[in-house]
Amino acid sequence: MADWDIRKLQILRTLRERGTVTATAEALHMTPSAVSQQLTNLSRQLGVPLLEAQGRRVRLTDAARLVLTHTEPVFEQLERTEAVLAAYSQGEAGEVRVGAFSTAVPALVVPAVRALREAHPGVTVRVREAEAAEAYDLLTAGDVDLALSLAAEAPSAADARFTQVPLLADPLDVALPPGHPLATAPALTLTDLATDSWIFGGSGPWSDITRRACEAAGFSPHQGHSASGWTAILAMVEAGMGVALVPRMAATRRDGVMMRDLGPDGPVRHVTAAVRKGGETGRAVRHVLEALGDAAATGAPPSASPGTAVSAS
Structure with missing residues (x-):
């Protein structure tokens, strides 16, 4: 042998x-x-x-x-063995390293940590902010124990290295300047904005999400300006330089930008959690996954509507 x-x-x-x-x-x-x-x-x-x-x-x-x-x-079984040993030696205590993209930190990770402090005070969460695609690299390398990412950036569901857990479908609202002709229209779809100038990043997941959403609505968005940070994007929207898609999970109030709900058929981004295969059997990881699921189920922001002024961060 x-x-x-x-x-x-x-x-x-x-x-x-x-x-x-x-x-x-x-x-x-x-x-x-x-x-x-x-x-x-x-x-x-x-x-x-x-x-x-x-x-x-x-x-x-x-x-x-x-x-x-x-x-x-073999690697899966080793992960399971480590998880069982950790549960045996630490009981309900343990540290879980979480890699999460920026908007998931305040919307999902922080509420989950607060809940864990009450329900499982022995579980410590260490957060590492990472781009959606980078989170899986960190998970693969063993630098984090749990990755929060977008389904669009996730490996195939058939990938034997990971256990993936869907968390939520986050609606994408459209940000309009207050003077836009459709800012207070009774109803709005992406197709209504086919001739508008759009603001989104030159590359990366948010660029891909914006392009795919518009193409699914029947048009290719004209990119008037390129920016990757929400502060820059919404400042340009407020100045009347274009329109932009904004994830509802990221939204907070801002004067001068009108957020519009695109209705039940509007685009969404899917947020998932993932661990290395076998790691989900560890008690501490399981508690964190449950807390994230509860945060996703109870923390969804209200729908945007005509006259709602918000920003994203």
């Missing part, structure tokens, strides 16, 4: 995720030469080539991918 080495398999697994030896070394706090040496030793132990040259880089062989496919359940 081959001499299986979990540490070496973890290095191979990380190389698959990170793509290069240098990035793998950085993620595992090793030197590139140590990474290469460990993988060479693993290849010798298993008796199959695991890497092949591709220009100045290396790529995993079919044998390496086969090894990782069949050892993935």
